[in-house]
Amino acid sequence: MKQYIGAIDQGTTSTRFIIFDKQGTIISTGRKEHDQICKKPGWVEHDPVQIWENTKLVINQGLETAGIRGNDLAAIGVTNQRETVLAWDRHTGKPYFNAIVWQCTRTHDICDKLIKDEGQDRFKQKTGLPVATYFSGPKIKWLMDNIPAVKKGVNKGNVLFGTMDTWIIWNLTGGPDSGIHVTDVTNASRTMLMDLETLEWDENILSVFEIPIHTLPKIVPSSDDKAYGTTKKEGPFEAALPIGGALGDQQAALFGQTCFEPGEAKNTYGTGCFFLFNTGETIEFSDHGLLTTLGYKIGSQKACYALEGSIAYAGALVQWIRDNLGLVKNASDIEDLARTVEDNGDVYCVPAFSGLFAPYWRSDARGVIAGLTQFANKGHLARAVIESTAFQTKDIVDAVKKDFKKTIDLKHLKVDGGMVTNQLLMQFQADILDVEVIRPKIAETTALGAAYAAGLAVGFWSSQKDLKKNWAVHSKFYPAKDEAWRKKHYSGWQKAVQRTFNWTSHHA
DSSP, rough: OEEEEEEEEEEEEEEEEEOOTTTTTTTEEEEEEOOOOOOOTTOEEEEEEHHHHHHHHHHHHHHHTTTTOOOGGEEEEEESSSSEEEEEEEOOBBBBEEOOOOTOOOOOHHHHHHHHHHTTTTTTHHHHHOOOTSSHHHHHHHHHOHHHHHHHHHHHOOEEEEHHHHHHHHTTTTTTTOOOOOHHHHTTTTTTTTTTTTTTTTTHHHHHHOOGGGGSSSEEBBBOOTTTTTTTTTSTTTTOOOOEEEHHHHHHHHHTTTOTTOOOEEEEEEEEEEEEEEETSSSSOOOOOEEEEEEEEEEEEEOOEEEEESSSOOOOHHHHHHHHHHHHHGGGGHHHHHTTTSSSSOOEEOBBBBOOOOOTOOOTTTOOEEEOTTOOOOOHHHHHHHHHHHHHHHHHHHHHHHHTTOOOOEEEEEEEGGGGOOHHHHHHHHHHHEEEEESSSOOOHHHHHHHHHHHHHHSOOHHHHHHHHHOOOEEEEEOOOOOHHHHHHHHHHHHHHHHTTTTTSSOO
16 A cells, blocks of 8 residues: 655645655655735735746655655645635636735725625625635636736636635646646635535625636535546656645644544644634634634535634744844744843734734734834844734634633644744743643644545545544643733733724725
């Protein structure tokens, strides 16, 4: 039997290919960053052709580093940045325009009109989502309204829309010749176009956006041995491999952390920061700014749902400090700089670069650095940058507690993502939440979740119980501060957040 599973992790800042063995151990990794294209304030785009070329490159890197061939893999899984969407020609495979990234706020006018007509929660009972620039549906509408070739192509039946999972899978399975046009339920649940109960595109919502259903991918389970097809021998794997599954990156991390039971939660610290709370087979709605979303769907099993708190800028804030301000040479240097001071010096940084996501949902917000005095130096700013991610997580955990005041007692928080190697952040997170923070042995749980979904589909792993056995603790962080300390620091954060509101005239 084949010994490995491959996972393509198409993220916001880079694309990676990671090979895992049966124990969930990483065998090799390939990685390549792509350009962040910002033509106007609040606009963010990616070049989908560059991303596809990078995908092929990192697959080759991963296979070469492992010293294996494509045929040595049992299956391929795909995980991706969610909500980022593009349009391409089904006959040529060429994109009509750059992919519009999940962080992008260009759809604020579309969202403002939708809210003005019937309110921010007009689609919430169907989709679990508020009307916001974050989601894919308004982005598709923007492409049709603003790119003449897209509108013309839609009318001719030439246009395919899709999120990055759809784009990658379509290309892997043959592109214009035989490409399979699908998306999984987790990615579809982030478009603002899918009915949470039926797991199908909602025709009434599509009519509001004027999106023809034939332009959209077929919605399939997150793990399925038939739905995704096989890779082409002419492609980067040089083999016909089953694509066994796909999940949006945050749901993939939930799956990779083996949070299979209602009440289990994980927090991923990547480009953004995302808290997911498993609600089982029950669709729960939040009264405190959280999103209702699909957790995953394995084959013919019933769908698992989740509540989510989404933060737009976490690791991306560190990148901004590095690239735009030149405060550090490498992102990893931020911790050493922050340790040159004892505390934040009453400096707070709120990265509302494209508005604030959960639990506020304010696209009129913009970033601030607050509390500056002559005493403040770059060490205080570095510490404020690190702490902002922990404060934003506390905003979300508090919202979950308000929604589930009788049924949730968060004893610990499972964490993953690139930022969890930052010891200062992890300790501050434990302190500000007053809960134990647990870092797993394998921190790359996003790619691991995609590998698990693919492996389950082809029998590489026999059940979710098998996956539970792979999960192990790397380290734990225990809270070491008192309630007075927490109140003082969180109060400063809340004041800083208030200063971000009403910066622009757009509020979606």
